[in-house]
Amino acid sequence: MAVENREWYLACYAPHGVPNSDHLKLRTVSLSLEPHSIPDGHVAIETLLLSIDPYLRTTFTGPHNLDGLYFPQFQLNEVIRGVGIGRVKVSKDSKYKEGDIVLVFGDLPFAEYSVISSTNIFSKIDAASDGISLPDYLSCLGVPGFAAWVSIEVIGKAKEGSNVFISAASGGVGMIAGQLAKLRGCRVIGTTGSDQKVKLMKEEFGYDDGFNYNKEADFDAALSKYFPDGIDVYVDNVGGKMLEAVLNHVNKHARIPLCGMISQYNKVWTERDGVRNLLNMVGKEVRMEGFMIGSHFNRFDDFAKEMKKYIKEGKVKAKHKINIGIESVLDSLNSLFTSSNVGKVIIQFNAQ
Amino acid sequence: MAVENREWYLACYAPHGVPNSDHLKLRTVSLSLEPHSIPDGHVAIETLLLSIDPYLRTTFTGPHNLDGLYFPQFQLNEVIRGVGIGRVKVSKDSKYKEGDIVLVFGDLPFAEYSVISSTNIFSKIDAASDGISLPDYLSCLGVPGFAAWVSIEVIGKAKEGSNVFISAASGGVGMIAGQLAKLRGCRVIGTTGSDQKVKLMKEEFGYDDGFNYNKEADFDAALSKYFPDGIDVYVDNVGGKMLEAVLNHVNKHARIPLCGMISQYNKVWTERDGVRNLLNMVGKEVRMEGFMIGSHFNRFDDFAKEMKKYIKEGKVKAKHKINIGIESVLDSLNSLFTSSNVGKVIIQFNAQ
Structure with a gap:
């Protein structure tokens, strides 16, 4: 045939x-x-x-x-x-x-x-x-779910009470990362590109709050408002100006898993947004770490076990x-x- | 009295x-x-x-x-x-x-x-x-020596054969970091601001090679020349343009301890040099981590023991x-x- x-x-x-x-x-x-x-x-x-x-x-x-x-x-x-x-x-x-x-x-x-x-x-x-x-x-059990788990668990080390910020918060990785962070007892804020998606991430994915970045002229001001106690974990899916704004709000020993930088993919590197405040990483002792899920497959079984349980219990969707x-x-x-x-x-x- | x-x-x-x-x-x-x-x-x-x-x-x-x-x-x-x-x-x-x-x-x-x-x-x-x-x-046993040790040992995890790059290479931290990296069997290249200091770092501190950044119009080209096999550890004391150039030459899983950013201290943050290629950290799975020595004092005794031995043996000066x-x-x-x-x-x- x-x-x-x-x-x-x-x-x-x-x-x-x-x-x-x-x-x-x-x-x-x-x-x-x-x-x-x-x-x-x-x-x-x-x-x-x-x-x-x-x-x-x-x-x-x-x-x-x-x-x-x-x-x-x-x-x-x-x-x-x-x-x-x-x-x-x-x-x-x-x-x-x-x-x-x-x-x-x-x-x-x-x-x-x-x-x-x-x-x-x-x-x-x-x-x-x-x-x-x-x-x-x-989704939950695939590339974005595992990337979300590595971000929150392995690199982000999100704990009860951590202040967690997630960009592309209703996207494939973001929606799972937000739920995993909530299940760990974190306060979770997201940003995404439409009011409809902000609503979705709060109502469907359980984010504590969030904002439409297309409606915020000043990311710095938005983060001041949503993070009066600073940011402990930032799951970065977008890079660029949002990452720069986050670095003005990081707490001591904050962790920034770099999952992807979708705002930057379609540009020549010299035309990408420069992040001007990396100095903040010194004083705040911030760890920023890029990763590819392939390097973390030794943890896949831990992830899948946790995730299957959550899916069956209806705790992650x-x-x-x-x-x-x-x-x-x-x-x-x-x-x-x-x-x-x-x-x-x-x-x-x-x-x- | x-x-x-x-x-x-x-x-x-x-x-x-x-x-x-x-x-x-x-x-x-x-x-x-x-x-x-x-x-x-x-x-x-x-x-x-x-x-x-x-x-x-x-x-x-x-x-x-x-x-x-x-x-x-x-x-x-x-x-x-x-x-x-x-x-x-x-x-x-x-x-x-x-x-x-x-x-x-x-x-x-x-x-x-x-x-x-x-x-x-x-x-x-x-x-x-x-x-x-x-x-x-x-020096060796003080703030710069301990900062150098945390950079090389704790965050940089420099190992035999690692390609190590150090900025402000003949300064207080750099001169010690270079010697510690050499003692771990690394290939060590430095950059500093005068020909006299380049000579010093090679002749006195044992760097394999190095360059005067004031004479290099193109940091990218300089790093291509000095790091044909890429950079595994970058001890960053300066930030800005040199950090950006380094991110075009990092190897998989490179570590960048951020020890300080002396090129940026005297500027308002919005006037600092933007680093445009942080996306490289994702694919290369780079870890960049700022630190203050105060957070690492639990390792001071390990450091002091190693350093005193080296000083007495004449291996670090x-x-x-x-x-x-x-x-x-x-x-x-x-x-x-x-x-x-x-x-x-x-x-x-x-x-x-």
Whole structure:
């Protein structure tokens, strides 16, 4: 059996700016799913869901990447890959059988079907028995959930009574980070890009309060208002001017996990916002630390155990923005940069 | 017995710029050293040496300190205080007797004589028996030595083979940090403000190489040349443009202890150099951490044990710029900001 298989590939590097249809294109190729054409140790996968995460933006910049965008770069004409969930159609590995639902972290082709090494499978999912939805596996239990947990638990060391500030607070990472901080007894304030999302983060995710940064001319004044006792942990998803403002409000020994800097991704580094008050880090003895979840996988089981418990108890919930069909990849990616989406962006394939 | 006692006091706040004789003034007052006028638990001290450290600049800014200068501020008319060594003249504490040489960390008045609580004494010094000179107690074993050790050992975690970069490399902290890194088997490069000091750091302090930042138009290019394998540890004493350049050359999991930012102290924060490439910290998973030595005193004994051994073995040596007489306080302080001094600046009192 061969399928007409649609897949997204990199047609042209996008060194700066928001990638568009010149850079990422959809094409149709024929893919054989005959068992004899699947190598040993491989599986053929039918894609069910794809996770659309901000880091993806940083993989299209090309080889002359001098701007601190940090992931390995896709090559021209290469099919782009990421995190997703698929159903095994054909297995040449005895650990997997047809019909298994599998989670792939980072190396699932953005295609309707693919043949991948089974070593790329992160785990099998038994959604029927564990009662956790498939989209939750890409949000609470996926890249953004784990990034949120590393931010709050490992680097942020948020404790009862900590004053926690979260940017992109209703986004994939932010919404989980806020709930994890609340569950640790913190006072949690968020910032996001619309009044609707401010409402959401307070009503759905339990933030104590928050503000729409598009309506605040003076971030410094806003932080004075929301943090009369200063900031102990800042989960930074945006960088730039908000990070600078935060550094004027940090408490002694504050921790700043740098999860991402979405406000800065589309600019050449020399045009990015300079942070002028790093001196505050000396006197306040602040620790600022960038991280990639790959370096923390030794803690994944601790995370998953805690998170599954919270999901089942209804103590952590995710909002999903589910777009339908492989055609929606480019628009979904770009929605991350326009404040237009709420929650974790996921693509659901028509096949499902 | 009363003495005519000269002392430096804060006559006027110096919020920005280099403090001058409008801000710091010398006055003469009469001080009684009669035992009955010394309270119990106090000692009268004759000052022998004062340590002139960059942090002092940050204590004259005044109460409306919004610029991240972090130490408690002296009040108007208050005698300024710092780190120094004195000889006990009169003791009202049985732990000390006349003639004892004592080290005071942070609360020794900048005066020829003073009466202080004995709780402010950090330790007695027996220079005769331990063979360590008094100036070494203010350099290798003092504020800059301990700051260097915290930078290299505690925060920098420098290991054999680490690529270490040090700014203000021949200054009080830098000269010790470089030697400690070499003793750990690191490759150590420094930057400083004159060719003479570059020569000194290579010939006296054992740096592998280094450069005069005043002769490098392009810090980025200089770092490309000196760090073909990237930077693992950057001991930052200056901040600003050099820190930004370093962030373009950091290796995965690099550590940046922020020891001080002398290039930024005399500016309002909004006029400081913005660091535009903090995004590099995300992908490279860099940890940047400000510190004050006071938070690390639980490690002081480990430090002192290691350092005393190195001093006795001749493996760490300090260069001292010794200025004579209490009159030299203001010029000594300002010499820190003009690249004119080499090594640790100390004032030796005429009394000695």
